[in-house]
Amino acid sequence: MAEVAVIVPTLRRPESLERALRSLFAQTGVADRVSAIVVVDNDPVGSAAATVEALRQSSPWVLTYVHAPRPGVATARNAGLAATDAPLIAFLDDDEAASSGWLAALLKAQADTGADAVFGPITGRAPDAVAWLKPWLEQFFGREGPERTGLIDHPFGCGNSLMVRSSALPGLAPFDAGADQAGGEDDALFAALAARGGRFGWAADAWVEEFAPAHRATLNYALARAFAYGQGPSQTAAAARDWPGVARWMAIGAAQTAVWGVVSAALTVIASPKRAEMYDRTARGIGKLFWMKGFEPRFYGARELARLEAAKV
Structure with missing residues (x-):
């Protein structure tokens, strides 16, 4: 069937x-x-x-x-x-x-x-x-x-x-x-x-x-995606008008940003390859804090089409 x-x-x-x-x-x-x-x-x-x-x-x-x-x-x-x-x-x-x-x-x-x-x-x-x-x-x-x-x-x-x-x-x-x-x-x-x-x-x-194509296999692209992933829980709670939930996710994001940001800085000083993972965690924490309209990265639709057009030039 x-x-x-x-x-x-x-x-x-x-x-x-x-x-x-x-x-x-x-x-x-x-x-x-x-x-x-x-x-x-x-x-x-x-x-x-x-x-x-x-x-x-x-x-x-x-x-x-x-x-x-x-x-x-x-x-x-x-x-x-x-x-x-x-x-x-x-x-x-x-x-x-x-x-x-x-x-x-x-x-x-x-x-x-x-x-x-x-x-x-x-x-x-x-x-x-x-x-x-x-x-x-x-x-x-x-x-x-x-x-x-x-x-x-x-x-x-x-x-x-x-x-x-x-x-x-x-x-x-x-x-x-x-x-x-x-x-x-x-x-x-x-x-x-x-x-x-x-x-x-x-x-x-x-x-x-x-x-991952070459333009996505970069630190900047991946961290922008990590930021957007971090926004997800806060945005979902906001869409449901669950304001206590938004506050909880923002508090989690603040803690993640503080803790992983410090670890990221330390690993950057010694040029450890593990710093990329800490950057990722920090970006997700920041995303939970800055979930509002106007902060959303653009990866799809017209933005991606514009990038492809520019790549042809």
Whole structure:
């Protein structure tokens, strides 16, 4: 029974998109369960169409191309959902490559746990990073979890996930398009799911690799992301008008900033490679403090498109 669709949002990454799609074509143990692979092209000029067309004959399943010309991660995910009626939805980002048993492991974990959203581990790859930063960056772009499949008490990001559409992805556009430029659309989605009593699961064998391109394999980029991750809890509490919760997260952020900031300074003096991890922790603490509008870093949508345009010049 074809019950799952895989959605792959993309924005001007033809080589990595091809790598992601070929990893999906190589999936095992799911031959009769995939209804479609849906590629959502978030480029206004539709640049991914040629890549999808060139790979169409290689796909063992229906390969659907969707053009979502307004750049934005939430808009892209919503457009992918609109293109399929599959009851189970898997997400793979265009900078990821799935192991051959990835989708089968996600499906089995969902069936075993009954979770509304299931996540899997990620191995980070940063081939262009400078030597002292590379170990930390690969950990930063990776994802670790329990050694065994089962229910977990918190969600992860959408990349490398499987969701039950009826419970985890309600409505026609479950991702908030207001998050198109800064991201965090999955944080809001999962906070709402948790508030409804939804359950989260972990698929220990659902491995993917995530490849950080050169412009992301830098300290500045990663720390901006860490700051944004730190903003998440405070912003989620603020969106729910949970002001005591906001105050609690800000207090935690102040403590993290003070403690890890001092450790960061000490490790910087001795040029320890471990200082990158302390910078990360400090940035997350600062993010909890400065969660308000106007402080959000811009990684997606129009900002990313502008960066790609500038890179062509």
